[in-house]
Amino acid sequence: MAAARHSTLDFLLSATADCNAVFKSLQPIFQKQGMTETFCHNWEDHGYLATYVNKNGSFANLRIYPHGLVLVDVQNYSDLNGREETEQLLNKVEERMKELFHGNIKRVKRLPGIVRGDAIDRYWPTADGRLVEYDIDEVVYDEESAYQNIKILHSKQFGNILILSGDVNLAESDLAYTQAIMGSGKEDYTDKEVLILGGGDGGILYEIVKLKPKMVTMVEIDQMVIDGCRKYMRKTCGDVLDNLKGECYQVLIEDCIPVLKRYAKEERMFDYVINDLTAVPISTSPEEDSTWEFLRMILDLSMKVLKPDGKYFTQGNCVNLTEALTLYEEQLGRLYCPVEFSKEVVCVPSYMELWVFYTIWKKSEV
């Protein structure tokens, strides 16, 4: 199925623009490219808009703002012909604009065209809401589970990327994420009891099992995440998800809330609790209303199963969402027991933004 390509070319002028003059000068360029001017609107105080249409299905907008901004948009089929047609048109517009304004153009900006409606979606905005295009060239896995949409997409540079309900979770390039949420190489996991909440990609489990722990228990709600990652994220999880039980680990396919409650009741304690749940965690327990209350409940339960000298690791958020980070830290002051925390900013390759990781521990009683 044909996708569309949307291309833009922008001119920021150093002075106000004579809209009519610009319009008249550029019109022949569109016409020569087989585009008929089918519509022209003159706002007077807001400038001009002209729309040009080509028989082959492509169209262009020329928007001239009187304060000195000229924006050209071309939309056509995303094939080689369409691409060449657009390049030619935009080259000619740029040439003509430079003749018209000589040194009076402050900026010419031609962005990479946006491909819209393609079978392979390359645009996955960052957590702080910026537009970024990935080098995705294949949809490896795309399924709806009972809990979420699960995509594994292949990136040329990052390897396979796990995307849960539109959020980039982890790529095969992202050992930096796994290392950060394990305490950045400063911990000794030998003979330790470890609890992983979530972690369905298997990255943390795979790395910890190498370190000879006593027992790692991983509680992941979504079997389909495990199924997908076992098959397509092997650089991340190795063979650790091939069986849900190994010599020093077990994977429970369960909601972590009842498991945590059970462990708390049994007074089962861990040296490390690693929270690798999705940003807004999924649970089948409807008892808590807000996300913050829910996050606090997980924290409280985790603290209950954490040994007095144990450590709790979790990912926080992108470094730019300072408000969300502050709110999270406020929750830490409202747990059933006093805790202290430290944080670290880490570059996770596939995220295209810096990420904050937390270490939390129980305040020692003096």
Added chain:
Amino acid sequence: MAAARHSTLDFLLSATADCNAVFKSLQPIFQKQGMTETFCHNWEDHGYLATYVNKNGSFANLRIYPHGLVLVDVQNYSDLNGREETEQLLNKVEERMKELFHGNIKRVKRLPGIVRGDAIDRYWPTADGRLVEYDIDEVVYDEESAYQNIKILHSKQFGNILILSGDVNLAESDLAYTQAIMGSGKEDYTDKEVLILGGGDGGILYEIVKLKPKMVTMVEIDQMVIDGCRKYMRKTCGDVLDNLKGECYQVLIEDCIPVLKRYAKEERMFDYVINDLTAVPISTSPEEDSTWEFLRMILDLSMKVLKPDGKYFTQGNCVNLTEALTLYEEQLGRLYCPVEFSKEVVCVPSYMELWVFYTIWKKSEV
């Protein structure tokens, strides 16, 4: 000066679309938002285009492709009003489309709006041509030197970023770049003779000077890069650019080609040569025609001033430009002396793509 915001909303349908029916259903939504339909084109085999115009200067395109793609574009002033107006409109279109097509929409995609013609430009495509938006909030420095356009822009997460003629060079967050081009911590610079080609941001110089070298000579052509970085990239260069001469370093403001030739003639030799020139190096020497020949000349001259057991470090390219990397490696087989090389892929935070670094050394004669 007012910038424009360009917003998009795309629907990929699982079946062909009745263009006229979609058009008729969505039309009242545009009209209720004060947009008059001023133009409608029907291609028959290529579908519909409708253009709507608002008195306040905003406009919208509704493009319906019969194979099952519906694209909405809204362009207006990039202020709070414009933003809210667009959100409202797109929300209503999305609601209506979901009513119309129920479960037959394969994908709804609303990208972060693109701000066009703003005083602060946030879009700096990657070397492999992908569209990425940065979190730039301030233009710190913007000057034309005799050689290039020099920008230093402030990113909330990466700190100040040096951009030379549109290419992201280095951000204050990018110690990973400097470490990689110094050999990733595996070299002992104590009492060594080091030559840096380019490196005007001062990052390499600052890091090596800490390691007690015998003498570091840095040859940077553009005084204005040094001036800008000394002032605004201090997390990168520290105080090392405050003087062009220190106890164990000197900075020459010169084209590196004649300097290399002079050193070669004098038989002055270095333990390390670090090539930190821009991707397409700037030189005042017009003697070489092509970029590859020019790069080879720099390599040849560098090998001439490199001790037999010395090492040459350089950045290559983004990992996705495999053809350019292969061509570069071919040049290495065409130098005046036989060399060997290794490469490393590194994540440089502000690049938003993985980068290849080379280590090159003279093949030992057996």
